[in-house]
Amino acid sequence: MNDDPLDDFSRRAITLQSVERAVYVAAPPGDGVFPAVIVLAELPGISPHVARFARWVRDAGFCVYMPSLFGRDGAWPETAAGTQVLRAACVSAELRALGAGRSSPVTSWLGALARLAHAERGGPGVGAVGMCLTGNFALSMMLEPTMLAPVLCQPSLPLDDPAGLNIAPEELATVRARLEAEDLTVRAYRFEGDRFCTAQRFAAYQAALGPRFEPRVLPSAAASPTPPPFFRDVVACPHSVVTAHLIDAEGEPTRAARDEILSFLAARLRPAALEETPHA
Secondary structure, eight states, X not given: OOOOOOTTSEEEEEEETTEEEEEEEEOOSSSSOXXXXXXXXXXXXXXXXXXXXXXXXXXXXXXXXXXXXXXOTTOOOOHHHHHHHHHHHXXXXXXXXXXXXXXXXXXXXXXXXXXXXXXXXXXXXXXEEEEGGGTTHHHHGXXXXXXXXXXXXXXXXXXXXXXXXXXXXHHHHHHHHHHHHTTOOEEEEEETTOSSSOHHHHHHHHHHHGGGEEEEEEOGGGSOSSOOHHIIIIIOSSOOTTTTTOOOSTTOXXXXXXXXXXXXXXXXXXXXXXXXXXXX
């Protein structure tokens, strides 16, 4: 398979908190208000499948902001290159892949990105979809008041504790208080047989957030049997609900999960437009 040139996205160099990162931005055509949704790539980076999901979000009526956090942007997930990205991520001080009860420092930058995106795009607020290593980041971003619609796809950190949460206890308490005060919810997705995002982790989220946590567990048999090499050889289990393991066909549970996410974003960010969510 080929790399994705990402040429339908605008590549912007955005500096926040004295840190510059590349962010790929794409909006629907026209002059309407298109609320921002931040799409956070899974390992090993902004792959063609991650970009495909971002395009579905764009086509549903949102302006996508997709920051580059690791890996080579647009690269097809090969085994060797993906493994190198994984090794680097495990020792990254910004990601804190190991050890429960600690927040990843990069989430502060991502909260600032949400604030910028809301200022640029308007609407009631901002959504975020995290995946794998970035899955929990959408929850930590709820410390930013403009964040209204967090989606956690197979949140996998910390890698060394299947029942651990990648967020500091005091921040988790603040997020739960905000969810209750503003009547917000957190949507989360995983495959039943996922070794990296386990049933224990979802149970820990449920205990921490109560009814504000809305889990969806898909059967392992719903995952694509032919994912890219990195997911076949390294991940080696049903894992990526809306990207590498999604089957884009009528009646497939992964496509239904994608559509449910788009509807969740619309309900929070475009409450006056609750008609059927368009998608490609």
